[in-house]
Amino acid sequence: MAKYEDIANTLRTRIKSGDYPAGSFLPKQTELVTEFNVSRMTVQKAVEVLMMEGLVASKKGVGTTVLDHPFTTRDTSTLSEYEGLSWEMAHGNRQLTSQVIEFGVEFPDETVQEKLRLTEEEPVYKILRLRLVEDQPFVLEHTYMPLNLVPGMKKEILEHSIYHYIRQQLGLRISGAYRTIRADKPSDYDKLYLQAQPEDPILEISQIVYQQDGKPFEYSRSRNRYDVRDYSFLDMKGS
C-alpha cells in the first residue's frame, strides 16, 4: 500500500465519521505534511484521490472543502457493472441465483464482430442468463465473449460468477467499460423470462468490457425490468 493511499484512507474515514464535517475545511496541506510526515506532493496525491471520489474540492488560495454529496454519507461502493451482479448482491445481502437459458459457441454476427473486433471466423460464446433476486426475475443478460480470450467456460461457472472465474482463474485484468443505456419495448424473451407485460418498459444496459491491453473481451446487453433497477453514478468534472 502506497503512502498516499494510506493517507487518503485515513482522511476518508475522518470525513465519513464526521471528524471533518461537511462544509468545513480539510487541514492545510502543510499541516498534513507534518501530521503524516511526508512531502507535500504525497499529501496532494492523497487529496486528489478524495477529489476524484467527490468528497472534497480545492480552491486555489483558499483551501480544501469537505463536500456534502450523496456519496459522502452513503455507501461508497460505486456500482460497477463489470464487477458482476454477484458482487453487488453479496454486499446487499440479497440472494442472487442464475439460470442458464442458453450456452453455446457460434461465429459472431456483424454486430458482435464490430463490438468485439473479431473476424467472422473467430468463434464466441453466446450466453443467455436469467438472474433472479429472491427468486424474482431481475435481469436477462445476453453475453458474448471471444473463445480465445476466455477459454474453458463451463455451464457450472455461468451459474455462479463469470467475473470471479475471469479474474481469479484466468488472471484477466479489466481496464474499463464502454456503456450505453437506453429504454426499450419488451422483446419476446423479456416477456417470457422477465414476465414483462407488453406495456412494461425495459432498461437496457449494454457494455463492452476491455482488458488492460485494450482488447474487448465481453459484449453484453442486460435487459432489466423497469420497476426493479436504475443506474446511478457520480460524474465528477476533471480537476
Added chain:
Amino acid sequence: MAKYEDIANTLRTRIKSGDYPAGSFLPKQTELVTEFNVSRMTVQKAVEVLMMEGLVASKKGVGTTVLDHPFTTRDTSTLSEYEGLSWEMAHGNRQLTSQVIEFGVEFPDETVQEKLRLTEEEPVYKILRLRLVEDQPFVLEHTYMPLNLVPGMKKEILEHSIYHYIRQQLGLRISGAYRTIRADKPSDYDKLYLQAQPEDPILEISQIVYQQDGKPFEYSRSRNRYDVRDYSFLDMKGS
C-alpha cells in the same frame, strides 16, 4: 496552461492521428523527459491524464500501451449532461429549440427539499421545458433551482441556454453531478408533449448538479423519447 497539460495534448494528438498507433507502446517516460525537457514527474502527470481518458494503459516493468477503445478514434467530447443540450446540439449541427411550458416560483415539496437540501421556506424555480430537435419533440425537462443560488432567471434565458447564463453571467462553477437513469412508462405530460404512445417507454435521466463548494443548485428530470436518445459513457477503472 500547465506543462503537463501541454504534453498531454501533444500526445493525444499523436495518438488520434495514428502517429502512435493502437497496440503500440508510447515512448518510454525517460524519452519523453528528453523530448519535452521536463522532469519525469511532469511526464507522468501528462500520461495520467491520458489514462483517465482511456487512451492508454501502463504496466509496471513493461511500458505504456496505446489502447483501441471506441473513444480513441471517435469524438472525444464526453457528453456531459450539465453542459446543457445547447452545447451538444451546436456541435452536432442540429437545430435545437426550446419551448417553455411552465416557469414559476414555488416552495419546494419534500422530494425537492431533499434533493436540493432546502427547507420548505426556501423558494425554488420550477421550470418545464420541451426541447425540440429539427422541430421534433426530443426531451421534456423538469427543472428545479433554488432562487438564492440562481437569481434573476428569466423566460428569455430559458428559451436559450440556462447553462450559458449560469456560467457566464453568474460565474457559478460546477463540480459534478449525481445521475440516475431509469426506464419508465409515459406520464400524461409525456404523452402530450413528447407525443409518446401509451406503450412507448421513456428514458429518464435525473440529476443533481453541484457547485464547487458542494451545494446542489439544480435538480432535474429529463424525460426522453426512447427512440431518439441513449446515454453512453466510458467507465475507466481507477488506476
Added chain:
DNA sequence: GAGTGGTCTAGACCACTCG
C-alpha cells in the same frame, strides 16, 4: 503581505517484467 493550493524540478528507491 500572508497564506493557500497547483505545478515543477532533479534526484532517489522500489517492484515488476523480461530474457
Added chain:
DNA sequence: GAGTGGTCTAGACCACTCG
C-alpha cells in the same frame, strides 16, 4: 541484470484569495 513505470522527497516558484 537491465529496463520499465510507481512512488516519494525536499525543495522552489507561481497564481490566486483575503483582509
